[in-house]
Every structure is written in C-alpha cells, then in structure tokens.
Amino acid sequence: MTPVKECxxxxxxxxxxxxxxxxQLRSNVRHATDVIQGKRFRVVSEMxxxxxxxxxxxxxxxxxxxxxxxxxxxxxxRCTAAGGHVHWARDAAEANRIVVQMAQNAMGRAIKIxxxxxxxxxxxxxxxxxxxxxxxxxxxxxxxxxxxxxxSHIVVPALHKNRQQIRELFAYAMGQPHLGDRPEDLTEAxxxxxxxxxxxxxxxISGANxxxxxxxxxxxxxxxxxxxxxxxxxxxxxxxxxxxxxxPNFRDLEVLLQLLPRSATGERMNPYNSLWTGVHPGDxxxxxxxxxxxxxxxxILRDPEARETLxxxxxxxxxxxxxxxxxxxxHAYSSVYAGPIGAILTPQLALMKEGQSLPYASSLCGACxxxxxxxxxxxxxxxxxxxxxxxARPKYLRALDLEAIAMRGMQWVFLSKMRLQLxxxxxxxAQIPWIRRSGWIERLPGMLGGWTRTRDLRPLPxxxxxxxxxxxxPLPTEVPHE
Amino acid sequence: MRIALFITCxxxxxxxxxxxxxxxxxxxxxxxxVFPDAQTCCGQMHYNTGYQAEALPxxxxxxxxxxxxxxxxxxxxxxxxxxxxxxxxxxAAAGDAKLQADVEALLPRVYEFTELLVHRLGVEDVGAxxxxxxxxxxxxxxxxxxxxxxxxxxxxxxxxxxxxxxxxSLEQCCGFGGTFAIKNADVSGAMLEEKxxxxxxxxxxxxxxxxxxxxxxxxxxxxxxxxxVGTAHIAQILASEHISSPQSSSKxxxxxx
Ligand code: SF4
Numbered sequence: 252m253t254p255v256k257e258c259x260x261x262x263x264x265x266x267x268x269x270x271x272x273x274x275q276l277r278s279n280v281r282h283a284t285d286v287i288q289g290k291r292f293r294v295v296s297e298m299x300x301x302x303x304x305x306x307x308x309x310x311x312x313x314x315x316x317x318x319x320x321x322x323x324x325x326x327x328x329r330c331t332a333a334g335g336h337v338h339w340a341r342d343a344a345e346a347n348r349i350v351v352q353m354a355q356n357a358m359g360r361a362i363k364i365x366x367x368x369x370x371x372x373x374x375x376x377x378x379x380x381x382x383x384x385x386x387x388x389x390x391x392x393x394x395x396x397x398x399x400x401x402x403s404h405i406v407v408p409a410l411h412k413n414r415q416q417i418r419e420l421f422a423y424a425m426g427q428p429h430l431g432d433r434p435e436d437l438t439e440a441x442x443x444x445x446x447x448x449x450x451x452x453x454x455x456i457s458g459a460n461x462x463x464x465x466x467x468x469x470x471x472x473x474x475x476x477x478x479x480x481x482x483x484x485x486x487x488x489x490x491x492x493x494x495x496x497x498x499p500n501f502r503d504l505e506v507l508l509q510l511l512p513r514s515a516t517g518e519r520m521n522p523y524n525s526l527w528t529g530v531h532p533g534d535x536x537x538x539x540x541x542x543x544x545x546x547x548x549x550x551i552l553r554d555p556e557a558r559e560t561l562x563x564x565x566x567x568x569x570x571x572x573x574x575x576x577x578x579x580x581x582h583a584y585s586s587v588y589a590g591p592i593g594a595i596l597t598p599q600l601a602l603m604k605e606g607q608s609l610p611y612a613s614s615l616c617g618a619c620x621x622x623x624x625x626x627x628x629x630x631x632x633x634x635x636x637x638x639x640x641x642x643a644r645p646k647y648l649r650a651l652d653l654e655a656i657a658m659r660g661m662q663w664v665f666l667s668k669m670r671l672q673l674x675x676x677x678x679x680x681a682q683i684p685w686i687r688r689s690g691w692i693e694r695l696p697g698m699l700g701g702w703t704r705t706r707d708l709r710p711l712p713x714x715x716x717x718x719x720x721x722x723x724x725p726l727p728t729e730v731p732h733e
Numbered sequence: 734m735r736i737a738l739f740i741t742c743x744x745x746x747x748x749x750x751x752x753x754x755x756x757x758x759x760x761x762x763x764x765x766x767v768f769p770d771a772q773t774c775c776g777q778m779h780y781n782t783g784y785q786a787e788a789l790p791x792x793x794x795x796x797x798x799x800x801x802x803x804x805x806x807x808x809x810x811x812x813x814x815x816x817x818x819x820x821x822x823x824x825a826a827a828g829d830a831k832l833q834a835d836v837e838a839l840l841p842r843v844y845e846f847t848e849l850l851v852h853r854l855g856v857e858d859v860g861a862x863x864x865x866x867x868x869x870x871x872x873x874x875x876x877x878x879x880x881x882x883x884x885x886x887x888x889x890x891x892x893x894x895x896x897x898x899x900x901x902s903l904e905q906c907c908g909f910g911g912t913f914a915i916k917n918a919d920v921s922g923a924m925l926e927e928k929x930x931x932x933x934x935x936x937x938x939x940x941x942x943x944x945x946x947x948x949x950x951x952x953x954x955x956x957x958x959x960x961x962v963g964t965a966h967i968a969q970i971l972a973s974e975h976i977s978s979p980q981s982s983s984k985x986x987x988x989x990x
Contacts, residue, residue, distance in 0.1 A: 264917050271923050574906040578923040612917060614910025614924070615781060617877035631818070637783030658779055662787045665742065665774040666794065675746050691956055701918030705925060706953030709747070716745045716752035720768045 260585035262608035267583040276411050280403075280580040283410045284571040290517025291568060291622070298513070307506045309626040312562035315498055316552065322464040322497045323543065329467025333529025335539040346491060346544050347377035350456065353489055353540055354383050357454035364471065364478045365389035366458025367405050367565060368491050368544060370587040371600070374456070385456070386448045388477035390441050397424040403581030403589060406515045406567035411580045445477065455481035455536070459492035460564070461507065462541070465500045468528035469541065472512060472521035479523050488536035493544050495561040507564065510624035514566035551599045556635040560595050562625045569619035569629060575612055584609060591619035591629045595636060603636075603643055610636040653698060672717065679711045686710050734764045736849070737802035739795070741809045742774035748945045754972035755808050755846055758859050761972075769798045777815035782912045785823070792823050796835045799843070804853060808846040808968050810943045811911075814878035816843055845875065846968055847943055851884045857891050863973045864894035868937035870928070870951070872944040873906050885943055885967055892970060898935040902927075909950040925954050932962060939963045941970055 260266060270276060295301050315322055327337040340346035354361050361378060363369065363385050375385045375396075387396040391409040395402055398420050402408030409417070418432035421440050430440055457478065461470040469490055471478050482488060498507065512518045530539050552558050570576050570590030581589030586597040586606065594613055598606035610633045619629040641655070649655045664670045685692045692708040694700070702708060736759055740752045756766050776791030795816075799805050807813050817840060824833040850856050869889060875881045889897055908914070908924025915921075928951065932940050940962060942948050948964040955962050 264919065267917070267920050271919055277923075574908065574924050575917075575920055578920050578927075583920075610783075611913065612920070614873070614906050614908055614913045614921070616873035616906035616910065618873075618904070618906065621877055634781055634783070634785075634819075637781070638785045639783075641783035641785075654782075655784075658782065658784045658787055662779060662784075662791065665776075665791055668771050668773055671742070671745075671773050678746070689956075693957070698915060701915035702953070704918045705922035705957065706950060707956040708953055709949070709956075711746060712749055714749060716740050716749035717768070717770070719749050719753060720756070721770075 263583055263585075263612040264608065266585050267579045267612075270579045270583050275413070275416075276580055277578065279411050279413045279416075281577055282413075283407065284577055287407070287517055287571045291514060291571070292517075294513045294517050294519055298509075304506055304510055305624055305626050308510045308564075308624055309562065311498065311503050311506065312564075312625050313559075316495070316558060316561055318499075319494065319497070319552065322499055323494055325464040326462050326467055326497055327543075329465070330529060330541055331467070333467050334531075335467065335529045335541055338540060338542045340542050340544045340546070342546050343372035343544075346372050346542050346546070347374055349540075349542050350374060350489055350491065351377055351381040351383065353487065354378065354381075354454050354456070356487070357383055357452070360384050360386060360448070360452045361454040361456050362386045362388050362448050362452045362481050362485065363392070364455070364457040364473070364481045365392045365408065366456070366491065367402070367587055368458045368493055369456065370402060371493075372491070372544065372546065374491070386445075386452065388445050388448065388481055389473070390438065390475055390477075393441055393445070394420060397421070401582060402587055404567055404570055405565050405588060405590075405592070406570075411582070445480075449477075449480045449484050453485050454487045454489065455485040456489045456491065457481060459490050459496050459541075460511065461504065462492055462497040462543075463499075463501055463504070463526075464497055466528055468501070468526055470504065470508075471525045472508070473523045473525075474516065474518075474521060476523055479525055482525050482527060483535050485536055487538040487540075489540045489542065491542045491544060493546070494548050495563070511564055511566055514568040514622065514624040547600050547602060550602060554599075557595070557599060557632050559627050560592075560599060560632060562627050563592055563596070564625055565592075566624055568622040568624065569627075572618040572622045573613075574616060574618065575614065584612070591633075592627075595629060595632045598636060598640075603639055607640045607643075610634075610640060657698070668717075672715070675711065675715050679713065682710050734854075735767055735803060736764050737767050737769055737799060737805045739772055739775070739799060739805055739807045739812070739843075740768070741807060741812050743949075744808060744945055747949065748966065751808055751945055751966040751968050754966065754968040755806065757972040758850075758861075758968060759806070761860060762854065762856060764854075767802070769802070771798050775812045775815050777812055778911055780815065780819055780823070785826075789823060789827055792820055792836075793832060796820075796832060796839060800835050800839055803842065804849070805839075805843045806846055806849045807843060808943075808966065809945065810845045810872055810875035810879050810881065811946060813843060813845045813848075814874040816840060818878060845879055845881065845943060847875075847881060847885045847888055848879065850888060850971075857887050859888065859891070859971045861891075861971045861973050862893040862975070863970050865939055866896045866898060866935075866937045867939045867941055867970065868898045868900045868932060868935040869903075869967075870900055870907065870932070870940055870942040870947060871903050872942050872947045875943045876904060881943065885941075888967070888971060889941070892973075895970070898937050900940075901931045901934055905931075907947045907951060909947050911946070914950055921950075922954070925950060929954055929958070929960070933960065937962060939965050939970075941965050941967050943967055 338349045378385045387393045394409040404410040414432050422430045459469045512521045573590050576590040584593045588596045594609040615630045664674045687693045695703045776788035780788035820836045824836045907928040908921040952964040
C-alpha cells in the first residue's frame, strides 16, 4: 500500500477545475472558513502575549525535532513503564499490519476517533480488508464515512458539506426520512447511532495530538466527547501517531494547549482534553498500544530548509486563512493534508515523486505564515520545494521543458540591459498581430494563454521607462496621465 | 537627497507611467533622481518559481549596481520583499562572503516607494490633488512582508479632493502571485473574481496599490468585463496635481505621454 495514496491523482490545477464549478461546495467552504476565522480572530486578539506564545511554541517544536531520537526513546521507555506497548512502524504498510494484528480480537469492529494519521496510511481500507469494520465516531468523520467521501480539512473533515447535505446523508444512511436539519436533530441522530457502537465495541483506535516524552502519556483534544468515550469504554486502545507528535515535557502543554484550540476552532479551550498514561487496573482500557509512525518523516528531517514542516500541530488555521483553499476546498490537493500545510507536507511524504504541482498551488500571499501558531514559514518552504521540483527533473527533460527554457531565456535577457531593451523592442513588434480592436490583447498563445483566460493584457507601451528617462531633458512638467 | 531608482523590470517594460510619476513626486519634494542604467531585474520571478540557481546572477547584478547608492527607491513591494526575505539567504547559500556583506550593508538602504516617503523622507503630504473616488488594495507583500501598515493610506488621505473608500476584505490576496496567475490560471481567476466584487462594492472609479503586478491582474479582468473601474499605481495618484479624468480601464489605450 502506498502512503498518502490519494496523491497519485491529477495535478492541482486539473483537480481544482471541477471544484471551481461546484458553486455549492465553494459557498460551503467560504462560509465555514469565514466563521472559523472570525472565531479565531476574536480569541487570538484577546491574548496580549499571542506573539510570544507563538515563539515559544516554535522553539518547543524546533527543540523537539533537534533531539527527536532521544525524546522518542524516552517516550517509549516511560510509556512502557506505565503499562503501554510501543510499536515502531517504518511506513504505512507496517503500521497497518501492526494495527490489524492487534485488532484481531475486535469481534469484527473497531471504533475510531478522528485521526488524520490513520487517513494518511489508509488504515480504514486495511481494516476492512482484514474483515474489521472501522466505525468513525467523530461527527465530521462519520459524515465522510457514511457518504463514502474524503476529508477536505484536517480539523473539520466535512467542511465542504452544509447542513442540508448532511441531513440528506443521515436521513438516507440511518433510515430516518423525517430527520430535521437543525444542528440538534443531526447531532441527536449521530448520538443515538454512535451510543450503540460505544457500548458494544471492544477496540478503539485513536490518533494523538501530543505524545509526552517525560511521562509517556498521550494527549487528545476534541469537541464532541466521542473521543472521551473511545478512550475510556473499550478494553483495548490503539493510538497511532507520527513521530513528530512528541513533545518533551508535560509543562509544554501549557503553551501548546493555548495555541492549538484558539487556532483550530477559535475556542479558548477544547471542551474535552484527555490525557492518559499507560493502563490502570479496573479503570479504562486494559490494553494500550502506541504505534509510532515514521512514513518518510525522517526524510523530511534530513532537509534543513523544509524540516520545519514537522513543527505542525495540525490546527488547520492555515487552511482557513488560505485564499486558494477558499476557492477550491481541500479535495483539489488530492491528499488528506490539504491547504498550505498539505502543499508542503504531501509532496515531501511522497519523497517529491508525487504532488509536485502542490508547492505551486499558492500565490505566496503569506496568510498561512501569519496565522500559524508555531510560526512555520510556509511560503519559504513552498519556494524551497519548488526549487526541489525543478531540480528533480532529469537534465534531458529540462532541456526540452518550455518553462525551463523560458526561465533561462529571461535570465539571459536580464543579464544585460542591451538585451532587455532589445527584447522590449521586439515585444512591441511581436505583439501587433495580437492586439484587438479594443486596443488590448485578448488572447495569447501557449503558456501565456493562462493569463488571457480571464484577463486582457494592455500592450507594451511604445516607450519604456528607461527610454523616457534617457530622453528627458529638461525635467517634465506634466505627468503623462490620461 | 540623491535617490537611486530601481524601476523593476516589469514597471520599466509595462508601466513607464509609474516610474515617471515616482520621479515627479520625488523631484517635487526637492530630491535628485539617479537611474543606474545597467539595472534590469531583482530575480524574484526566477527565485519564486523554483529557479533559484538562475536567480543568483541577477541578485549579484542588482547588488553590484546599487551597492554604492545612499538610498534606493523601488516602486514595487514584491521586489523589495524578494530582497529582504531572500537575498541574505541566497548570498549565504552561494557561500559568497563578499556578497553577503554587500547585501547586509545595502538592504537597510532599500525602500519601497511609500516607505521611502513616510519612513525615510518623513513626508505624508506630497502636495497632490486627485478628485476621484479611490479604493486602496493592500498587496500581500506590502501587507505581510514589508508590513507597510497604513502608510499608503496615510499618504492617500493627504491628497486633496480625493474620496477614499475602504475596500472590504482588504487582507485577502487578489490571486496574482506571479507565475501562479498562469500556472493556476483558473484558481487565480476565481480569487480575482472575488476581489473584483469587493472593488465594485466600493463604487470607486480607481483602484490603487503599491504594486503594479496586482493592478495589472485586476485591470486585465476589469477590462475583459468592460467595467468602468480604472487602476493606478499609488505613485500616479501622488504625482497628480491637476484635475483630470481618472484612468478607466476600458478607455485606456496604454499611451505614454
Ligand atoms: S502548518 Fe501551522 S497553521 Fe497549518 S495546520 Fe500546521 S500548525 Fe496549523
């Protein structure tokens, strides 16, 4: 099984196209991101020390990654001492194998807490193949599962659906044709459906927000209480977490648990904050496993210019702030990790062999960097990855690639003012056949046709600034102005 | 003061009127403009598109040409952002200590046009008159890389007879993004559409900004849609002293005087 399987899909511009025509989806995404952003803005503005919290968050993550090996070993040691079992998984296939093996005694069913890591490795497919039915208990994930859909957001996976669409889905999947579409109706339907599953399923599978090296504990924050049910009722609990999820000390939660909820859902604190360490006789799950997943994360660590990608605490704020995501929603990224974080994480998880169009799926506007609670300079990483995409092309391809030829040609022009002037003059002549009656260029050939798909182009003026400056004397008294 | 003008490759080629306006404003304030003739491009397009090796010689060239100037004025925030955010890193990656030192010494003397006026020259009222309804679009680089804040609005608010109308969703990207506008033409077009709706909402005659790149993108679409809204770089508004009809994208022929 390939990790992040979905990214063998079409490139971003192609995948975005049908979504741009989906008026309903786009209005759902705009509405949802506007609402979350508004809430985030309110609770972030009330924090006088927000910027220093971000800096501390950034430093904590940086430090952890620097000593990742020792913190992971410390986590393993402490978790084991508390009665947990730690497993190391090199890739998706290995992680899935471990989980399936441990869920064998699950009587054919496992309840799940929303986890993007399990989406990343395609765990549900692996469970189903082994005859174990995964049951999503997070409302949004349930919507995705019942609709045979894919998550489009890391925090709000069903962000692309509106209430009426969810009602339709529930009414159909749960056999309740008269279901109302008020939030209370929908959550009540989900609650009744899920209660059954909580009571009768012996195995739960979760992700993790943080692994605490100092104590060997795990932390999950959530809004619905489904997580708390999964963490307490079943006999066996299996947690899957990327190795990047570790933090050094319990104390670090002080900062991270301020940054995360405010950035993710615009709440001061999550309604449910669960922390657990190992097993406790007569209380909660009696068997506890942690699967530590690498899946190319150590490869990302190797690149000093991109390793900050692993600082991410998966709050989704960058997705909500992204003007590109706003237009397309998450499915255009063909990965469980959409938006700006997806644009940098997905291609790296695929060792730059897939998702090469993603680093270009950004106007580099910087809105993501501005909101990121751990200050990941996403635009910087995007540009760096664009460089890796260009350099990864084989030499012979680069010689034929139109873009590469154009770039080298422009460089040659820019390395001499004479050549630039000559190019400007040639451009003025070459454009003549393209100028329409309106006096503007309305259609351009080849690559440049992208420009004229929605925009006209004013032709090159008869005189460049340089020419004007060289000729002027005496000083002009009037600004040319139409 | 002797101010060296880095006009930028695209303003030189496509928007000479902006350069002329910059010269006009600065000369009116009593400064002398020099135009280092060898200048071409800062390397932004190459660097941001992933052609970082190709950008290096352009960076060297820029630094070489402007190294000895006291103050450099650039009427484009994205080019200034390129310098401030990447030049030091590019020089370091090239392992060139001399280039690194030159970059470090030069950058504090490089100003975006509105920054130069307010931060370096200490003027807000440049003596302009512009009797039109204007809305200001904050380009992402001016907003989030240069942090110009309300500098452009302060300058505009001192212009006689201007009527300034705030643009809704000011902080949202217009969708230009350099080669993004071509590589992701459809998404870029969708972002553009949202921005144009906001501009129309203001009922402004002219949309202005510190970057002609955004304006070219907005102007191109507004012309395609035959909207009666013009665009003008902020320098052109600040240079304006006489009563004129505003540039209307559908009427403009791209003439330079
Ligand atoms: S990159 Fe930053 S903003 Fe985006 S999800 Fe990760 S932590 Fe949140």
